[in-house]
Amino acid sequence: MTLEVTCRGMAKGAPPDPCVMVIFGVAGDLARQTLIPSLYGLACQGLLPEPFAVVGFARRDWDDETFREDMRQLVRRKKPFRETQWQKFARALTYVQGDFSAPASEAYATLREQIIKLQAERHIPDNILFHLATPPSFYAEIAQKLADASLLHSDRGWRRLIIEKPFGYDAASARELDRQLLRLMEEEQLYRIDHYLGKETVQNMLVFRFANPGFEPIWNRRYIDHIQITAAESQGIDNRAGYYEAAGVVRDMLQNHLLQLLCITAMEPPVAYDGLSLRNETFKVLQALEPVHVPSDCVLGQYGPGLVDGYPVAGYRDEEGVAPHSTTPTFVALKLRLANWRRAGVPFYLRTGKRLLRKLTQISIHFKPTPHLMFPVEDPGRLQQNILVFRLQPDEGIHHTFLAKQPGPDICVRPVKMHFHYNNAFGIAEPPSAYEWLLLDAMRGNQTLFPRSDWIYKAWSVVDPIIKHWEVQPSAELPNYPAGSWGPAAAAALITRDGRGWYTG
Structure with missing residues (x-):
C-alpha cells in the first residue's frame, strides 16, 4: 500500500x-x-x-x-x-x-x-x-x-x-500511599507513570478516532460487535520473582496497562486534549464498568514447562525464587461490559500473560457484519470480518481489514488488509520509546498521560474482587497452560462460547 x-x-x-x-x-x-x-x-x-x-x-x-x-x-x-x-x-x-x-x-x-x-x-x-x-x-x-x-x-x-507502578497492592493501600504523599505535595506535583500511555499508537488511536470524522460516528454499539485487548509476552519473569510472587499478573498488568487501554478505547470525546478533560473521560469509563462475575467471566492461569521459539523453558514454579507450590497467576483473561449508552451490549475481552506463544500487544475493534450482503458468497458470516487493529508491539501501527472485489469477470469478495507503519509513512523505523515522551511531558508539567488518583482507586475496585476470589479459591490444576501456548483452554472457551475467537492477526 x-x-x-x-x-x-x-x-x-x-x-x-x-x-x-x-x-x-x-x-x-x-x-x-x-x-x-x-x-x-x-x-x-x-x-x-x-x-x-x-x-x-x-x-x-x-x-x-x-x-x-x-x-x-x-x-x-x-x-x-x-x-x-x-x-x-x-x-x-x-x-x-x-x-x-x-x-x-x-x-x-x-x-x-x-x-x-x-x-x-x-x-x-x-x-x-x-x-x-x-x-x-x-x-x-x-x-x-x-x-x-x-x-x-x-x-x-x-x-x-x-x-x-504498582500504586499500592489494593484499593486501601493505594489510598494510604496517596495519603502519605499528598500531605507533602499537591496532586498537580505527582506523576504516576504508566508507560503504555506514552506509546505512539495509543496516542495515535486518539487522533485516528477524534480527528477523522469517518470513524467516530461508527464507534458505538450499532456498528461494533466486540473489542479485544491482548498484551501477550513470550518472556517469563526474568529475575523478578520477589516482585512477581507478591504481585501476580492481575496487579502487574490488568489493574494498570490493560484497564488504561480499555479506557482510551471506550471513552467519550474529551473537550480538549489536556489533563483535566482526557482523565475525566477515562475515569467515566471505569465508573460504567459492570462488576465482574469472576467464576464465569474470568480465567486465571500459570505457565508450566514448554517450548518458546523452539527452545525448552522452565515452568513458573521452577523459576529461581518462586515457591514450589506457588499459586501466583501469570495469565488472566476476562470479559467486561460497560453500562452506558454507547457501549451497552458490546463485550470487551481482555487477556495478558507470561510465556505465551509470541509477543503481541494490540487493540482490535471487530465490527458487525452488514445486515444484508447482496453479493453471492459461500460463508457471509465468516467473510464479513471488518477489523481495525491498533498494534502497540511489535511493529507499531494500524491495520484495517475490509472486503474488496478480487479482479475478474465475476463478483468475488475477498478480505484485504491495509497497513499503516511509521517507517513506511514517515520514514521512522522505530518510534521513540514511551518513556521518552512521558519524561518530556513531566518536565513540561503536562499530566495528560499520567493516571489521576481517582482513576487508580477505581481501577483497584475493579480488580480487587478478582484477586480475592483467586486467593480464596486458587485453581487446583496448576500449572494449567504450557509455556509457548496462548494460555489455558478455559481462556479460549471464554470467548468461543459467545461465537467469537481470540484475534492474533
Whole structure:
C-alpha cells in the first residue's frame, strides 16, 4: 500500500524549561535499561532542557566518572550511539552516593548541596524533577526525607515527583500511599507513570478516532460487535520473582496497562486534549464498568514447562525464587461490559500473560457484519470480518481489514488488509520509546498521560474482587497452560462460547 504524507521524519518540538532531574535508584534496572537511554534519546532529538543536569542517587560505590561509564555501556546497547552526542549528554550526569533510609541530615543534605551547586554552576533555575525508580515501599519515606531536607517545595521554581507502578497492592493501600504523599505535595506535583500511555499508537488511536470524522460516528454499539485487548509476552519473569510472587499478573498488568487501554478505547470525546478533560473521560469509563462475575467471566492461569521459539523453558514454579507450590497467576483473561449508552451490549475481552506463544500487544475493534450482503458468497458470516487493529508491539501501527472485489469477470469478495507503519509513512523505523515522551511531558508539567488518583482507586475496585476470589479459591490444576501456548483452554472457551475467537492477526 502506498501512503502519501506531506512530511517525513519526527515532528519538531520545543525543549522544556531548564531543570535538574534526580533519579533515585539509578543503579537499578529501570534507570539503567530505560530512564537514562530515554534521556539520551531526547538529547539526540534536541528535546532536553538547556541547561540541564541529572543527579543519580543510589548506594552503589560510584563517582561521576564510573557512573557515566556504566551508563555509556548500557546506552550503547540500547540506542543508536554517536560518541560526540554521548559526550555532550554525559556532561549532564552526576552522582550522589546515599541510602534511601538515611536521615535527611545526611545523604539528603548532600543531595541538596549537589543540586544547589549544579544550579549555580550551570545557571539552572530552581526546577527539580524527582523520579523514584525504587521499590514502592520507599516512596513515602523518600518523599518525607525530601520534605525534611527542604527539597520538595520552592517559591522560585517547581517540584515534581514521578512514581512507578504498582500504586499500592489494593484499593486501601493505594489510598494510604496517596495519603502519605499528598500531605507533602499537591496532586498537580505527582506523576504516576504508566508507560503504555506514552506509546505512539495509543496516542495515535486518539487522533485516528477524534480527528477523522469517518470513524467516530461508527464507534458505538450499532456498528461494533466486540473489542479485544491482548498484551501477550513470550518472556517469563526474568529475575523478578520477589516482585512477581507478591504481585501476580492481575496487579502487574490488568489493574494498570490493560484497564488504561480499555479506557482510551471506550471513552467519550474529551473537550480538549489536556489533563483535566482526557482523565475525566477515562475515569467515566471505569465508573460504567459492570462488576465482574469472576467464576464465569474470568480465567486465571500459570505457565508450566514448554517450548518458546523452539527452545525448552522452565515452568513458573521452577523459576529461581518462586515457591514450589506457588499459586501466583501469570495469565488472566476476562470479559467486561460497560453500562452506558454507547457501549451497552458490546463485550470487551481482555487477556495478558507470561510465556505465551509470541509477543503481541494490540487493540482490535471487530465490527458487525452488514445486515444484508447482496453479493453471492459461500460463508457471509465468516467473510464479513471488518477489523481495525491498533498494534502497540511489535511493529507499531494500524491495520484495517475490509472486503474488496478480487479482479475478474465475476463478483468475488475477498478480505484485504491495509497497513499503516511509521517507517513506511514517515520514514521512522522505530518510534521513540514511551518513556521518552512521558519524561518530556513531566518536565513540561503536562499530566495528560499520567493516571489521576481517582482513576487508580477505581481501577483497584475493579480488580480487587478478582484477586480475592483467586486467593480464596486458587485453581487446583496448576500449572494449567504450557509455556509457548496462548494460555489455558478455559481462556479460549471464554470467548468461543459467545461465537467469537481470540484475534492474533
